[in-house]
Amino acid sequence: MKKHFEQVWNQLRAKKREYTEFLDEVTVQNIRGIKDLPVRFDFPVSVLAGPNACGKSTVLFACACAYQVPGAKIKDFSPATLFPNLTSRTEIHWEGALVLGTTITQTPVSRYFDTEFPTVLQFRYIHNGKSTGMQWAKGKSWNRSFLGQKSGEQPRRPVYLRTLANLTSPSEVRSVLQIGLQAFSVETITSDLIAFAQRILPFQYSEMALLRKGSKNLLFAFRGEEPQYSEFHMSAGERALLRISKEISSLKNALILIDEIEAGLHPYTQQQVMLELQRLALRNDLQIIITSHSPVILDCVPVEARIFLERTADNVEVRPPYRDIIQKAFYGQAIEKLSVLCEDDMGEAFLLGVMDYLNPKLGLVPSDIKVGRDTGKTQFEQHIDTLGKFQLLDDFLFVLDGDARDLENKLKAKAAQFGAAIQPLFLPGQIPEEWAWSILSQYASEYATIFGFATLEQQLIRADTLFASATDKQTARIKNKFSTFCEHDLKRAPTDTIRIIARKEAERATNDFKLFLDAFELGIRRWRGE
Secondary structure, rough: OOOOOOOOHHHHHHHHHHOEEEEEEEEEEEEEEEEEEEEEOOEEEEEEEOOOOOHHHHHHHHHOOOOEEOOOOOOOOOOHOOOOOOOOOOOOOEEEEOOOEEEEEEEOOOOOOOOOOOOEEEEEEEOOOOOEEEEEEEEOEEEEEEOOOOOOOOOEEEEEOOOOOOOHHHHHHHHHHHHHHOOOOEOOOOOOHHHHHHEEEEEEEEEEEEEEEEEEEEEEEEEOHHHHEEEHHOOHHHHHHHHHHHHOOOOOOEEEEEOOOOOOHHHHHHHHHHHHHHHHHHOOOOHHHHHHEOHHHHHHOHHHHHHEEEEEOOEEEOOOOOHHHHHHHHOOOOOOOOOEEEEOOOHHHHHHHHHHOOOHHHHHHHEEEEEEEEHHHHHHHHHHHHHHHHHOOOEEEEOOOOOHHHHHHHHHHHHHHOOOOOEEEEEEOOHHHHHHHHHHOOOHHHHHHHOOOOOOOOHHHHHHHHHHOOOOHHHHHHHHHHHHHHHHHHOOHHHHHHEEEEEEHHHHHHHHHHHHHHHHHHHHHHHHHH
């Protein structure tokens, strides 16, 4: 399934350049609690997602007002029809009072009516291969303007808008039932509809037909030796799928708008539907915009086609379609986590300090990213081998101390054996303690204030002098010097000190620290967007 999706995504990306009709952007202002919301469409099949009351259907209905629709009534796709207002100024309930035997009827107060705002629906298009624009604005009534273009006109294009399934209320059912009581005509079904049904539904149809009486129609199916049946006896999912396919399979170069397409559909069927809709968009040059609450539907389009809406106090905003943002909205928490593997507790403290800075910037909470440690640099190749066998490398960032830079190519080659491309990151300096010591020495007066001391210069010089004559390795000397200084002079754990320094230097972001910070943030953003 993943292979099929990636294939059709690439084909649609290439095909989009050939579209002569495309709705590029809609901006909604001052309606249904939306102050100002621009929504851009970058892919031929887009999914509007988000929690309830975030404006998905509002944006969808706004899109339906973008075009003059051939064959439709003049008001069918107008904002006056799709965004109606209650304008009554008369209350039904009248209150009265009996005073000295006389009934006094009070004048009703105008309380029950929709508050009207200066609403604007603005559109940017590709029309006949050229960029153009139009807007609807509501004063006393809805009026069109063309954004300063002389001789502007509203583009014409077939539009299909499907909201909830038909035949949902008793009156609608009774209306269509009349087909069976009168003479009706029978129409054959196109091969596109038959193919659509055979790929998605578990039924094997031997024949399908459409019964029509005037403007009413009813689907009829035969399944081999089983009894024939009309759509009154179809499941909700079966009926919805057949209806959608029948109505859009013959459209060319059209705008297709479908509200809550996942209603009544099993998750696997949702995938099949989205695959076939994108194949249909490819064949017929369709632009399809869908609203959904389903993470499955959202995963069926590429990242650039995922439009995630979130309501604020007085507006609605488009949020980046990052996996953790989407999962928090759907489930209340991020289900998937990014794991960061480093060497030891000092590397972990460094990364936690960096995350203290990045979390507010990226809208993350500490539990969104897990940091693991206690592994030597020579073991990273083994870890990559193990994770690669279970296809987990995409959920990991590998961060090593600066003295392990010579391992970069070996680690990349190991990941490539499993078809994964990783970018190992390296902390500034040779080891975290050495880097932290150089920062303390360079900004001694600033860190004296941060740690609550009048000065730190003398303590740093004394520690340098004390450990200068040590005969063990350079890395051992710097580790002992740093830990002794932290515990004896700062009265802090070395890991706490590293974390504070890393957080402060992330704010400063200079030299090699900026290189690491940018690479680390990029790794997080790539994972969130996958």
